[in-house]
Amino acid sequence: MTTADAPAERQLVYTLAITEGVRQALQEDPLAFMAGEDIGEAGSVFGIYRGLYDEFGPDRVLDTPISESGIIGLAVGAGATGLKPIVDIMFMDFIGECMDEIVNQLAKMRYMFGGKATLPVTVLTMSGAGLNLAAQHSQSLEAWLCHTPGLKVVMPATAYDVKGAIITAAREPNPVFVVMCKGLMALPGDVPEEPYTLPIGKAKVVREGEGLTIVAHGRMIHEATKAADLLEADGVSVEVIDPLWLQPLDTETIINSVSKTHNALVVHEAVRFGGIGAEIAAQIAELSFDYLDAPVARVAAPFSPVPFSPVLEQSYVPNAERIATEAKRILGLG
Amino acid sequence: MANTSQAMEPSEEVLKDLHFRMVRIRHFEEEAGKLMEQGKSPGALHLYIGEEAVASGVMVHLSDNDQITSTHRGHGHLVAKGGEFKRMYAELFGRETGYNKGRGGSMHISNVDAGMLGANGIVAAGPPIAVGAAFSNKYLARIEGRDQMNVAVPFFGDGATNEGAFHEAANMAAVWKLPVVFVCENNGFGEFTRQEDHQAISDIADRAAGYGMPGVICDGMDAVAVWEAAGEAIERARNGEGPTLVECKTYRFVDHVGLSGIGLHYRTDEELEAWRARDPIEQHEKRLIELGVMTQDEVQAVHDAVMEDIAESIEFAENSPLPDPADLLNDVYTPTAAS
Structure with missing residues (x-):
C-alpha cells in the first residue's frame, strides 16, 4: 500500500501516528512491552508516547535509567527469551552509547547461535537536523545500521508510513530499527485507524x-x-x-x-x-x-x-x- | 536440581553432583586445549581450568528454565549447565553438528534450549543480556500468576566490572528488583593485567553497595562455598527480592589463551603453584573421601567415565560433516512469510 492508496477518512500528525502505532502493537500482543528514557509517565521528550503509560501501566511501559547499552541489552535478553521488546533510543546520536549491544549482540546472536535464537526487537529512534540541536542531537546515522548484517532498517517519512513501520517492526521476528525524522513531527497525513503493515523491503x-x-x-x-x-x-x-x-x-x-x-x-x-x-x-x-x-x-x-x-x-x-x-x-x- | 539452598549443608547428592560437573569441565578443557595445539580445533580457546568450582557451584541450583550468560571463557559454563560433549567438540571443530552449527565456535558457544545464552567475545556484554532475560522471567511470572521466578545469572570476570555495560546492567537489575545473580569470577587478571593495576579495589563485592544490592564474597576454589553463596542469592532472586552480586575469588591455572599460552610473562610460577595447591577438584575429592561420600575408586570411576565420554565425543566431532558453504547466508535473519 502507498499513501495514495490509504483511505482518506482521517488525518493524524506524524507524532500521533507514532503513538497509535505503538499503542496498537502493545494491544495486539501481550508479550510486547515498551522501554526507554522518559517514555513512561512523561511520554517521551518528543511527546510521542503520551498516554501509553496510563493505558498499559508501568509493567509494560517502562522508564529506564539513562543507559542505552542497558536498554538494547534488555531488548536482546528479553527478545531471546520470549518477549517482544519495543525500545526507544531517544536521539539516534545516542546509538554510539550502545553500538556493541546493537552490532555485536542484537544483530549477530541468531547467526552466531546457528539459528537457535530469535530476536523480535523493535528499536525506535529519532534522527535528523533542523531543530538547531547541534552536532550530537541532529545526525542521520542510518548507514551505520545498514552496514550490519542481521538488522533491518526502515525510515518512514509520512504519518502513514511511520505507523505502518512500527506495527510491521513489532510483528517481525527480526531486529528492526524504525528511524524516525524529528523534522517531520508536525506533518499531517492520512492514517487509517486500524492496524496495518508495510511490505518489508519495498520502495x-x-x-x-x-x-x-x-x-x-x-x-x-x-x-x-x-x-x-x-x-x-x-x-x-x-x-x-x-x-x-x-x-x-x-x-x-x-x-x-x-x-x-x-x-x-x-x-x-x-x-x-x-x-x-x-x-x-x-x-x-x-x-x-x-x-x-x-x-x-x-x-x-x-x-x-x-x-x-x-x-x-x-x-x-x-x-x-x-x-x-x-x-x-x-x-x-x- | 533447584531448591537446594534451604539447607546450608549440602547433601551427598549435591556433593557428588558438584564433583561430577567439575571433573567434566576439567577433562573437557584439557582435551580441548590439546586439540587446539594439535591444530584440530581452529581459532583460539580460552580455557576454564582452575575455575571449575564457580560454574559448578552455581549451576547445581539452576534448571533449564534459568538462563546464564557467559564470557569468552565459556566452555565451563556450558558443561556445568549440562552441555553435551559431542555437540561442544563439534562446535569447536566448526562442524554442522555443533551447538551453533559451526557458526559460533568457542567464543559464542551456546544452548538456548537449556538457557545458556552464549559465551561472548565482548567483555561485559553478558550482564545486560541477562538483565533482559530476567526481565522476561519477571514479566512471564506476572502474566502466568507465578510467585517464583526463573533466574538469570551473568558470569563475568574482574576485568568486566570496569566496563560501562556492567554498571548499566547492575543498576537496572537493582532498580527493577529483577531476578538476577551477578557472578563475578575474580581470577585476579583482566586478560594479562593484574587486578591491582586495573582497579583500585580488591573486593568487587564492594561495588554492590553502589547499586543498592547485597554483595558477598566466597572462596571460588571451594565448590561448596560457591554452592552456599550462590544458593542464597538465587533463592532471593527467585522470591522476588532482587539481585545479588556474588564475587568468587579464583584463579586461572592456564594462560589467557590455550594450554601453554602465548609466552607472555605477567605472573610468577610461585603464585601459580600456590593457587594450584588449592585445586578445586583435588580439595573437593579429599572432602568426599573424608566424609565417606565416595571412595577413591568411585572418584576414579567418575574420571574414567568422563574420559570415555570425551573420547567418543571427539570421534563423533571429527567424523561430523562440515557446514556447506552454500548455507553461509542461512540464519542471518529469521525467515518470514514475507521474506
Missing part, C-alpha cells in the same frame, strides 16, 4: 516521471518532491522514489525507474561520504550502466558535524533548490 514510487529518477529517503523525500515541482516548471518530468526500507533495499524498483528515465540523483540528509547514497549509486552503476545518460549524482550533507547556528545548519542540510540545481547540471540544463 514507494512517490511520483511518476520520465526524465530523471530522484531516490531520496527520510525528510529529504519532501525536499525531492518540491524539487520535482521546480523541475516540472522547467519541463523536466521527475520520478521520485522513497526506498523506505534501507535494509533490505529495494534495488529492483530503483533500477526499473532508472532504466526508464536514464538519469539518477540520490539524495539524503546524512553526510555524503560513505552514506547509503553511495551504495544506491553503486548499485545503479553496476546494474543499469547501459541505460545511464550521465553519471549518477548525489546531493547530501557535507563532510562535517551538524553545525548549531541556524544559518549554518540551513546551509548544511540539502534542500529542494540544491536538489533542483544538481538535477539540472546532470541533465545539461544548468
Whole structure:
C-alpha cells in the first residue's frame, strides 16, 4: 500500500501516528512491552508516547535509567527469551552509547547461535537536523545500521508510513530499527485507524516521471518532491522514489525507474561520504550502466558535524533548490 | 536440581553432583586445549581450568528454565549447565553438528534450549543480556500468576566490572528488583593485567553497595562455598527480592589463551603453584573421601567415565560433516512469510 492508496477518512500528525502505532502493537500482543528514557509517565521528550503509560501501566511501559547499552541489552535478553521488546533510543546520536549491544549482540546472536535464537526487537529512534540541536542531537546515522548484517532498517517519512513501520517492526521476528525524522513531527497525513503493515523491503514510487529518477529517503523525500515541482516548471518530468526500507533495499524498483528515465540523483540528509547514497549509486552503476545518460549524482550533507547556528545548519542540510540545481547540471540544463 | 539452598549443608547428592560437573569441565578443557595445539580445533580457546568450582557451584541450583550468560571463557559454563560433549567438540571443530552449527565456535558457544545464552567475545556484554532475560522471567511470572521466578545469572570476570555495560546492567537489575545473580569470577587478571593495576579495589563485592544490592564474597576454589553463596542469592532472586552480586575469588591455572599460552610473562610460577595447591577438584575429592561420600575408586570411576565420554565425543566431532558453504547466508535473519 502507498499513501495514495490509504483511505482518506482521517488525518493524524506524524507524532500521533507514532503513538497509535505503538499503542496498537502493545494491544495486539501481550508479550510486547515498551522501554526507554522518559517514555513512561512523561511520554517521551518528543511527546510521542503520551498516554501509553496510563493505558498499559508501568509493567509494560517502562522508564529506564539513562543507559542505552542497558536498554538494547534488555531488548536482546528479553527478545531471546520470549518477549517482544519495543525500545526507544531517544536521539539516534545516542546509538554510539550502545553500538556493541546493537552490532555485536542484537544483530549477530541468531547467526552466531546457528539459528537457535530469535530476536523480535523493535528499536525506535529519532534522527535528523533542523531543530538547531547541534552536532550530537541532529545526525542521520542510518548507514551505520545498514552496514550490519542481521538488522533491518526502515525510515518512514509520512504519518502513514511511520505507523505502518512500527506495527510491521513489532510483528517481525527480526531486529528492526524504525528511524524516525524529528523534522517531520508536525506533518499531517492520512492514517487509517486500524492496524496495518508495510511490505518489508519495498520502495514507494512517490511520483511518476520520465526524465530523471530522484531516490531520496527520510525528510529529504519532501525536499525531492518540491524539487520535482521546480523541475516540472522547467519541463523536466521527475520520478521520485522513497526506498523506505534501507535494509533490505529495494534495488529492483530503483533500477526499473532508472532504466526508464536514464538519469539518477540520490539524495539524503546524512553526510555524503560513505552514506547509503553511495551504495544506491553503486548499485545503479553496476546494474543499469547501459541505460545511464550521465553519471549518477548525489546531493547530501557535507563532510562535517551538524553545525548549531541556524544559518549554518540551513546551509548544511540539502534542500529542494540544491536538489533542483544538481538535477539540472546532470541533465545539461544548468 | 533447584531448591537446594534451604539447607546450608549440602547433601551427598549435591556433593557428588558438584564433583561430577567439575571433573567434566576439567577433562573437557584439557582435551580441548590439546586439540587446539594439535591444530584440530581452529581459532583460539580460552580455557576454564582452575575455575571449575564457580560454574559448578552455581549451576547445581539452576534448571533449564534459568538462563546464564557467559564470557569468552565459556566452555565451563556450558558443561556445568549440562552441555553435551559431542555437540561442544563439534562446535569447536566448526562442524554442522555443533551447538551453533559451526557458526559460533568457542567464543559464542551456546544452548538456548537449556538457557545458556552464549559465551561472548565482548567483555561485559553478558550482564545486560541477562538483565533482559530476567526481565522476561519477571514479566512471564506476572502474566502466568507465578510467585517464583526463573533466574538469570551473568558470569563475568574482574576485568568486566570496569566496563560501562556492567554498571548499566547492575543498576537496572537493582532498580527493577529483577531476578538476577551477578557472578563475578575474580581470577585476579583482566586478560594479562593484574587486578591491582586495573582497579583500585580488591573486593568487587564492594561495588554492590553502589547499586543498592547485597554483595558477598566466597572462596571460588571451594565448590561448596560457591554452592552456599550462590544458593542464597538465587533463592532471593527467585522470591522476588532482587539481585545479588556474588564475587568468587579464583584463579586461572592456564594462560589467557590455550594450554601453554602465548609466552607472555605477567605472573610468577610461585603464585601459580600456590593457587594450584588449592585445586578445586583435588580439595573437593579429599572432602568426599573424608566424609565417606565416595571412595577413591568411585572418584576414579567418575574420571574414567568422563574420559570415555570425551573420547567418543571427539570421534563423533571429527567424523561430523562440515557446514556447506552454500548455507553461509542461512540464519542471518529469521525467515518470514514475507521474506
